[in-house]
Amino acid sequence: MGRYLMQRLGAAVTTMAAASVIIFFFIHLIPGDPLYVLLGDGSTPEQAEALRAKMGLDRPIYVQYVTWLTNVLAGDFGQSIFFQAPVLEVIADGAETSILLASITAVWVILLGVPIGMVSAVRHGSWLDQGLSGTAMLLASIPTFWVGLYLILVFAAWLGWLPSSGYPSIFEDGGLANLRHLLLPSIALAAPNAALILRLTRASMLDVAREDFVRTARAKGLPGWRIVVHHIFRNAVLTVISAFGFTFAALISEAVVTETVFALPGIGRLVVQSILRRDFPVIQGVILITVALYLVINLLVDLTYRWLDARVELE
Amino acid sequence: MNDFRSWIRRGFVAAVAVAGVSAQAAAEGTLNYATIGEPPSLDVQVGTASIASTISQHMFETLYAFDSSYEPQPLLAASEQVEDDGRTLVISLRTGVPFHNGQEMTAEDVVASLQRWAEHGSRGKLLFKEGAMVEATGSHEVTLTLPEPNGAWKNLLAFPNGGPVIYPASAVGAAGAEPLAVEQYIGTGPYKFNEWRPNRYVELVRFDDYAAVDAATDGYAGARVAELDALRFIPVADVGTRVAGLQAGDYDYAEFIPGDLFDSLDGDSNVVIHRNGAPIFGLVFFNSKAGILKENRQLRQAIQVALNKEEALRISIGPESLWDANGSFYPKSSVWYSDAGVSAFSEGNPEKAKQMAEEAGYDGTPIKLLVSTNYQFHYDQATVFTRQLAEAGINVQLIVVDWATLLKKRGEEGEWDMFFTHHGTVPDPVLITVLNDSYPGWWTTAESQEIKAALTGTADVEARRVAWADLQQLIYEQVPAIKTGDVYSYHIASPDLKNIGDSTVIWPHFWGVSK
Numbered sequence: 158m159g160r161y162l163m164q165r166l167g168a169a170v171t172t173m174a175a176a177s178v179i180i181f182f183f184i185h186l187i188p189g190d191p192l193y194v195l196l197g198d199g200s201t202p203e204q205a206e207a208l209r210a211k212m213g214l215d216r217p218i219y220v221q222y223v224t225w226l227t228n229v230l231a232g233d234f235g236q237s238i239f240f241q242a243p244v245l246e247v248i249a250d251g252a253e254t255s256i257l258l259a260s261i262t263a264v265w266v267i268l269l270g271v272p273i274g275m276v277s278a279v280r281h282g283s284w285l286d287q288g289l290s291g292t293a294m295l296l297a298s299i300p301t302f303w304v305g306l307y308l309i310l311v312f313a314a315w316l317g318w319l320p321s322s323g324y325p326s327i328f329e330d331g332g333l334a335n336l337r338h339l340l341l342p343s344i345a346l347a348a349p350n351a352a353l354i355l356r357l358t359r360a361s362m363l364d365v366a367r368e369d370f371v372r373t374a375r376a377k378g379l380p381g382w383r384i385v386v387h388h389i390f391r392n393a394v395l396t397v398i399s400a401f402g403f404t405f406a407a408l409i410s411e412a413v414v415t416e417t418v419f420a421l422p423g424i425g426r427l428v429v430q431s432i433l434r435r436d437f438p439v440i441q442g443v444i445l446i447t448v449a450l451y452l453v454i455n456l457l458v459d460l461t462y463r464w465l466d467a468r469v470e471l472e
Numbered sequence: 473m474n475d476f477r478s479w480i481r482r483g484f485v486a487a488v489a490v491a492g493v494s495a496q497a498a499a500e501g502t503l504n505y506a507t508i509g510e511p512p513s514l515d516v517q518v519g520t521a522s523i524a525s526t527i528s529q530h531m532f533e534t535l536y537a538f539d540s541s542y543e544p545q546p547l548l549a550a551s552e553q554v555e556d557d558g559r560t561l562v563i564s565l566r567t568g569v570p571f572h573n574g575q576e577m578t579a580e581d582v583v584a585s586l587q588r589w590a591e592h593g594s595r596g597k598l599l600f601k602e603g604a605m606v607e608a609t610g611s612h613e614v615t616l617t618l619p620e621p622n623g624a625w626k627n628l629l630a631f632p633n634g635g636p637v638i639y640p641a642s643a644v645g646a647a648g649a650e651p652l653a654v655e656q657y658i659g660t661g662p663y664k665f666n667e668w669r670p671n672r673y674v675e676l677v678r679f680d681d682y683a684a685v686d687a688a689t690d691g692y693a694g695a696r697v698a699e700l701d702a703l704r705f706i707p708v709a710d711v712g713t714r715v716a717g718l719q720a721g722d723y724d725y726a727e728f729i730p731g732d733l734f735d736s737l738d739g740d741s742n743v744v745i746h747r748n749g750a751p752i753f754g755l756v757f758f759n760s761k762a763g764i765l766k767e768n769r770q771l772r773q774a775i776q777v778a779l780n781k782e783e784a785l786r787i788s789i790g791p792e793s794l795w796d797a798n799g800s801f802y803p804k805s806s807v808w809y810s811d812a813g814v815s816a817f818s819e820g821n822p823e824k825a826k827q828m829a830e831e832a833g834y835d836g837t838p839i840k841l842l843v844s845t846n847y848q849f850h851y852d853q854a855t856v857f858t859r860q861l862a863e864a865g866i867n868v869q870l871i872v873v874d875w876a877t878l879l880k881k882r883g884e885e886g887e888w889d890m891f892f893t894h895h896g897t898v899p900d901p902v903l904i905t906v907l908n909d910s911y912p913g914w915w916t917t918a919e920s921q922e923i924k925a926a927l928t929g930t931a932d933v934e935a936r937r938v939a940w941a942d943l944q945q946l947i948y949e950q951v952p953a954i955k956t957g958d959v960y961s962y963h964i965a966s967p968d969l970k971n972i973g974d975s976t977v978i979w980p981h982f983w984g985v986s987k
Contacts, residue, residue: 189876190883195512195651197520198893199634200594201910202883204518207592207649239512240670241653247670306712314720321717322708323672420506420708420717422671430510430671433846435876 165459169452176448177229180441181222184432191238191435212238225441234445235438239431244442247427254324255424258339258346258415259408265347266354266404271397274358279385281363290359297352305345305418312341322420342419346412350404357400361393368392395462402458406451501701503969503982506708506717506726511674513651514665517585517593520634522896526727526979527705529692530676531572532637532659535563535582536630540691542806542899544630547685547693548577548638548660550612558621558931565612569683571640572664579608584641586614592649594634598902599625623931627900630692633979662698662983674705689984696983699971703982718743718964724987725980727963730848731790737964744969747962750897750978751796751803754853754956755906756841757893757913762885764839770832772951773816775839777828778864779857780820785957788852796958801904801944803958807933808901810941813948817955825864838869842882842891846875850892853956882912894959897978901940902928906953915952 234244313321413425536544590600603619643656657665663676684695714726799817927939
């Protein structure tokens, strides 16, 4: 186990190093100038050049890379050009929203996707299955921004039960009650993802149900629920978990549309806006941290495999 | 896709209107303003973004401020004396005006601020040309010495966007070319900086020791009384959310609502529409430094003749109350309004254009038009123009990029022949970017330089108006840029906001406003 973790760690460091090169140079390949975005349309070229020199953005690109990497290794991700604040502070603020949103969404996804998928698989071919699968397909196909806007309409504008947008940190006034700001966005974001997990649970359970050992279990006269839970679901769950791992990572980095509709200060919107503003230090920071996050989640998924299925070898 | 989204938006807004939304009470005394996006630095000496001006005008003040008829009135200044034919300006400052850090504003702060603006400010060079200087000539008196008289001096000192707002000397000392750090956001305004949370909000709170000028509020001039406890500027990028959030009572004010929602919102009693008093206008710059249009004035004129701007405005903006096919660079209500040259504004005559292009020796070479999709009306109008020019046999190649790329590329003279941007209403023509020698487009013909000198070289208002009319005429002849017509932005407010009045002159402001 120790050796396995060391191997994984080595691979992770290599991946991160490669990612840092790719991120840095690719971002600087995009045309566009952060200083004009900062100074606005009416600014003069002399003004932009003076500022460029002051910020060190006029140095050769490889010099900038080495400086950046050295600082990152020392835990300093630099200053945001646009916000004039430390990159880590900007990211940390967005991370709270994103991680909480992804977690609440993940709870919805599991609570809805897995049990309904199981019911659908057990009753496959029935009206119930067709109704549930059909609903899932519908949810998967409706654009998130549309679901989001209508949730705002009904629950915020119409009924006035929940706030329409924004998210004040749980560390501020309001405390945990602020989580109600994330209820509507998490539902909007969960809809397509729960549908995906539902379909996947159903499909992999149906696959497993055709295996010989399931037939043997039935022939032995085991109770139906026991076969479903212990034989079929236990074997089908591996596929669902690996899909869920990636879904969770994606929920953090790709929730751009939901964050935009609900005006949430999350990572997804931060990175898209930063790309539009060419705020290089923020883009680099977010992507590097996201790569690290994917690596960690991937590792956790692999470890979970081992825990769930003794046949999986971690070597 | 855009049609689809706008269709959904319209249905959505109509549904909200039908539902008869009741606004729920928000935090007492805080005005929540939904902005279209995050502001860049609020240091408006160096930055020219509109959103930064909207926010910071509550914190930072200028020596003069415009009244509702765009006449500059003293704000931090008390009075002035013009000597030596306008080459020497002695400005007395008001006494007992405290900064947000408690220190009293003195001549030292004003000198430091003006010097920094002169060197690093976006528009500082317009007043502080080579040889100009500013010095303290008393504890509350500064003297500006100019090499030549500058008729626009008071307008330039009153315009806060990229303008000379007054900071404490201690704040500007370290800044130089770099925008001020947030800790240095110290001004004399009725609201003071409290907090900036990236992606969440910028918050200003009332400055209890504010020293208001002893005059009635009039436009940006006169007393600025902070009635509210705090102003919160919240980035809400999605327009559907800005509208629904206002209707739900989460926001009190939401800016920049698109034209396609105008009719449905206009009849909604839960929403008050504020149309901006001052229009913005699209500008298509022509490259005077390189490329096919460089010295080919006749080809530029052919392009101008081909365009039907009214059609482009109708398609790109929509409701007629939100646009005006006005060729003058100023609306009719302005002292700077002139109809010189405007008969060439929107001829829309493809046959004539075709003939002119042929005479100009045009051989069908693609003309590169740089445009961004970040501003929908730029792209929509550029698309209409491309089709209109094709009818005249003029081959336009649209280069569609994002705004940050456009800002970079337009500085590279070989990359483009025309580019699309827009311009706000400015209180003095010297602030119009077409007249700026170093602004991409680089219009520096001998004729233009001569009239520009006449425009700034005198303090006589009538002579300046004549010079500006001549310049506008010249713009339609030499075509350094094409004005595409006036667009009136509109914003929506909660009916609970009181005394909001004409506060949308250029940038909405909230002194005097309560709820």
